[in-house]
Amino acid sequence: MSKLSGRYRLPYTRAIIGENGLLIKDQFTSGPSTNSSALMGGRTSGDAGEFESGDGDASSSFQSSVFETASLISCVTCLSDTESRDENEALLLPSNTVIPYAKILDVTNLDVDDNESPFPNHTALLEVTFAKPRRNHLVPKTIKLSVDTSVFPNMGTDVAEEILNRSYKNTKRNKSILVIINPHGGKGKANKLFLSKAKPLLQASGCKVLVKETTYHLHAVDIAKNLDIDEFDIIACASGDGIPHEVMNGLFLRSDRAKAFQKLAITQLPCGSGNAMSISCHGTSNPSYAALALLKSVESRIDVMCCTQPSYKNQPRLSFLSQTYGIIAESDINTEFIRFLGPARFELGVTMNVLQRKKYPCDIYVKYAAKSKNEVKDHYLQHKDRLNNIRDDLEANSTFTIDVPNLDEGSKLEDINITDDSFKLRWPFEDDVPSDWEKIDSELTHSTGIFYTGKMPYIAPDTKFFPAALPDDGTMDFVLTDARTPLTRIAPILMSLNRGSHVLQPEVEHSKIHAFRLVPYVKNSVISVDGESFPYETLQVEVLPKLVKTLLKNGSYVETDFESM
Ligand SMILES: Nc1ncnc2c1ncn2[C@@H]1O[C@H](COP(=O)(O)OP(=O)(O)OP(=O)(O)O)[C@@H](O)[C@H]1O
Structure with missing residues (x-):
């Protein structure tokens, strides 16, 4: 806590505590002018920057705000890139700006001497640091606020703590x-x-x-x-x-x-x-x-995939993103020499391989969770419902209450217990392919164009390759294409990657699977796992449910709108 000098030279912006954040209020004025001193919360007369009890009715001004609540509806400026600064470089925000709790980084109570304070009772002086948009980024900014707390009589004395709990x-x-x-x-x-x-x-x-x-x-x-x-x-x-x-x-x-x-x-x-x-x-x-x-974000658990290949069969490896063979793998790994092109190198590689209609023969065995496109949709909707309930619980907990629970101990989401059994594979690599797995028709797999399995929806900013991927449904998404597909059909499929609707096309196989075994036959090619080159040999992968803790907004991946496709 920092002690004020008693002269109250610091510029304060007036604010109230609202449902979604701190709402910046009209600042004191003594007359028509709203110069920087007025914005500072000081009076325009007298010694600039120093509070006086002048003609402006500070207390009634505070009283009038007592019944107001900050709402995003009333927010005309929600932390836009407009800000003004006084001579002392203090951050000033226009009235009706909301500093959302979601952007508040830190809050400190400023200790004031009650005998000297020019502020009305029920005023907390705070230093609030928040993430403010500047050009295309967020930067931390600190503002000094005088916050009216009279609307919340149960608030307690530690106003900073209460705001931090909401934040x-x-x-x-x-x-x-x-x-x-x-x-x-x-x-x-x-x-x-x-x-x-x-x-x-x-x-x-x-x-x-x-x-x-x-x-x-x-x-x-x-x-x-x-x-x-x-x-x-x-x-x-x-x-x-x-x-x-x-x-x-x-x-x-x-x-x-x-x-x-x-x-x-x-x-x-x-x-x-x-x-x-x-x-x-x-x-x-x-x-x-x-x-x-x-x-x-909320601490959440996501599935990962466990990969086994002959060259490291005693020490399997984890993969959180994807495994790929065929056009995508070659475009990712074999275009390293044109790295200077940035992400465009990948697109160029895909285009070249598609135009050549290169085939990547293989055998593929899978343990299906949802085989047809309709089954995939049903599976998705069922698990999405569960995630939506979690999101609703989190949002309900985020609604404004006086007695905000202190979640300093961590997320409210129930965590699972990770034990040594959590790492055990259900289908060991040494065993034969289990009888309840299916071999995909060789007529198709011997002409494979793209083999791609993944756990996360986006593989690049505008590429929703796995729009039905969910964080913890115990499955991975499986996509397979036939290299013989006419170019007239492949072009629209590739063009719809940004929307994710390629998986709906009849030429694209799309399923949810628990595990697979891939046996590649091309003499020299690549297998890419999470974008890294893996040994080019038989690959078996299965899902290890909820093994990895990560941070997800509302406990789910970014929305893909798969249900409305
Ligand atoms: N100091 C280093 N020297 C050489 N390689 C490194 C070094 N640090 C990390 N790496 C390797 O760089 C690779 C790529 O890392 P990362 O995914 O962070 O970068 P990237 O920019 O996305 O690159 P890429 O396009 O290869 O995916 C990893 O295989 C990692 O082991």
Whole structure:
């Protein structure tokens, strides 16, 4: 708590506590002028910046606001990029701006001497730090507010604490975060992106942030394998999708892996060239917005997929995103030499392979959860209902009450117990293909164009490749295309990837599966797992339900609108 000098020189903006945030009110004026001193909450007469009891009726002004509540409907300016500054560089916001709780990072009570205070009773003086849009990013800004609390007689004396409770509902405050940066990620921009866009918000929120840079390929595996799990709540990967993949696998290699997966949440601050995790979980590939999502999202459990291949059959590997063979795999891995093109290299690779109508023969065996398109839709709707109920519970908890529960201990969502059994495979690789799996017709698989399985809906900002993917339904989405499909049909399919409606096309096989075995036959090709090159050999994958803790807005992936397709 900082003690005021007693001279009240600091500029205060008047606000009230509302349902969705702090509502900036009209500032005191003494006459028609609304110059910067008036906006400061001071009077325009006398010693500028110093409070006096003048003709402006401060107390009645406060009284009139007692019955007002901040509502987003009345918000004419909701933290837009317009701000004014007084000579002392204090942040000023126009009246009727709402600072939403969802954007509040930190609040401090400012200690005042009651005898000297020019403010009416029931006024709390606060320093509020929040995430403010500036150009395409969010930046932390601090404002000094005089907040009328008389409307909430039960509020208690610690107003800052009450606002913080509203600002961090369903999530933990003051998180301890290990940030792993791949300095080579995002064509070498990851470090700068993290430091300039994400770190300021994390620090402004009072989180403890420890940064580690990777210095070699697979370094993040070693970091995760050796870190002190008691020291952190979250591992935030300031990278592409490669580092979260490595972190999960590093934790997977630990002898205390059950404890590690129970305790640590893994998330992404999108600083790489492929940021599917952040796009699917936080709904953004912007590191500053993702940092805010990290601070405010709900701890949730997601399924991951466990991969086994002959060359590492005693130590399976985890995959959180996708496995692919055929056109997509070759476009991802074999276009490394044109990295300078950025994400366009992938699209170029796909186009070249499609035009060549290259076939990728293989055998595929699957354990179906929902085979036909209708079954997929039913499965999706059933699980979506469950997720919608969770979201509604979270939102109900977010509605305004005087007695806001303190969720500092973490999410209200029930967590599951991770034990050594959570890692046990149902279908060991050494066994024969189980009798309840189905072999996909060789007539199709011997002409495979795209084989793609995934757990997250977005693989790139405008590519909803798996629009029916759900975080914890115990299945992965399976997409298969025939390389013989006429170009006249393939073109519209590729064009509809942004909407996700490609999976509805009759030429695209789309199912929900629990597991698969892929036996590739092309002499030289690639298998890509989470965007990384894996051994080119038989691959068996099964879902490990709810193994990984991550951070999701409202406990679900970003909306894909699959139900209305
Ligand atoms: N210091 C390093 N030197 C070399 N390789 C590294 C280093 N740090 C991380 N890597 C490797 O970089 C790869 C890609 O990481 P990441 O996904 O974060 O970046 P990206 O920008 O999305 O790159 P990509 O386009 O390859 O996916 C991973 O395989 C990782 O092991």
